[in-house]
Amino acid sequence: MVKHKLQLDPAVREEARRRLLSIRGHVEGILRMLESEDVYCVDALRQIKAVQGALDKVGELVLRSHLKDHVVTAHQRGDVEAIVEELMEVLKYR
Amino acid sequence: MVKHKLQLDPAVREEARRRLLSIRGHVEGILRMLESEDVYCVDALRQIKAVQGALDKVGELVLRSHLKDHVVTAHQRGDVEAIVEELMEVLKYR
Amino acid sequence: MVKHKLQLDPAVREEARRRLLSIRGHVEGILRMLESEDVYCVDALRQIKAVQGALDKVGELVLRSHLKDHVVTAHQRGDVEAIVEELMEVLKYR
Amino acid sequence: MVKHKLQLDPAVREEARRRLLSIRGHVEGILRMLESEDVYCVDALRQIKAVQGALDKVGELVLRSHLKDHVVTAHQRGDVEAIVEELMEVLKYR
Structure with missing residues (x-):
């Protein structure tokens, strides 16, 4: 575990919230x-795919922010191993 | 476009709804x-990934149902081209 | 297991071979x-990604052919369950 | 572009080569x-998927090495923007 007071950038947090509100909708x-009862399978699949795409965008946003704010400074902070392993975990089959 | 009265199986529709309610939660x-403001990027990424996984499951459910109920009968119905192309589209980067 | 003499379409087989030769290259x-020893990680990652993209195309080719030639006729042949389940398996995290 | 003499770790380079030789095979x-002419579509798809999985492993190896050796030191080196953007690019639909 990364011992930290590492926090998601407030502007990114706000943008992620905005997008997740839209995703909830x-x-x-x-x-x-x-x-x-008339719904067609493929129409449902298309909508599910669209939500996946929107979630990808939120993930991208948070990931870029994490890289910029926390990963690139891990060497100075001295938590390289933890930062890298938790990142690799979260990137699997993103 | 597939000209149809092809409908998602009611039991699958119900199960998909149940899962999507949980996804909304x-x-x-x-x-x-x-x-x-204390939220950590990687914790957010983990939650987003969990939702993606749950959406994958719903997609799988609907896809299997579509294959069983509509795709395997396309030749008899005579809409092979349309059924295959819309399916290929929806499977891209699923 | 699908009991079959279901075969990959010869033209698609040839096209898949052509593409796989290029992928081998x-x-x-x-x-x-x-x-x-001068190779840069990201350059290697880009090349790996390009090969993945090329393999996706081959997979797409074979999948479309399989859908058109074998999946849409499964109901008539009477092997729906087997055809659908093996397809679902192969589509996971494509 | 990252201006660098950033190089892939020799041991990882060797392991990646070993795995890519097996992938070529x-x-x-x-x-x-x-x-x-007897080949069955789904058998081809399974093999393609196996190669994709093997390529994923190589990518994972190189990515982890890149994170550990170059990304975590970007702040000190002063190339954060370039390192992050090229990484985001290569992570898309990995």
Whole structure:
């Protein structure tokens, strides 16, 4: 574990929240779509894929911020091993 | 486009809804997490990844159902080209 | 297991071979690149990613052919369960 | 662009070469497989997927090494922006 007071950049945190609010709305849209017995599988798959894409963007945002603010300074802080391993874990099948 | 009255199987639709309700809850959990200025990037990334995994499962469910109910009968129905192309589209970078 | 004499379409087989020959060449290019002690990690990563992209294309080719020639006729052949399950398996984290 | 004499760690370079030699062999195995007109699509897809998995492992190896040796020291070196952007690029749809 990284011993830290490492925190997500406030502006990125705000942008991530904004996007996740929109993602929640999108999920609710799929929920409504699935109330209809006429829904077609591929239309549901397309919506799920769109939400995945939107989540990818949030992940990208947070990842870039983490790299810039915390990973590039790990050597100076002395927590290289922990920073790298937790990052590798989270990058698997992103 | 597939001309159809092809519909998502009701039991699968119900299961997909159940899972998406849980996914909405998970997204709301991340939103609450992001209200705190102490949130750590990697913790946010882990939660995003968990939601992606849960969405993968819903997609898998709907995909299997679509294959079983609609794709394997496309030749008899006579809409092979449309069924295959829309499926290939939706499978890209799933 | 699918009991079959289901075969990959000859033209697709030929195209897949052509692409895999080029992929083999690309892998050999990376091998030569890695002989140099000056190689930069990100350059290696870019080449690996390019090969992955080329393999995705071959996979797409074979998958589309499989869908068109074998999956859409599974109901008539009577091997729906086997065809769908082996396909789901191979699509995981494609 | 990162201005550098940043080099891939020799031991990792050797391990990556070893694995890529095996991957080349695997690709050649698929090429031989595709010479037979009896080859079944899903068997080809399984082999392609196995090669993708092996390439993922090489990528993981090189990425971890890059993070440990170059990314965590970027702040001291003063090339944060370049290091982060090229990394984000290479991580897309890994």
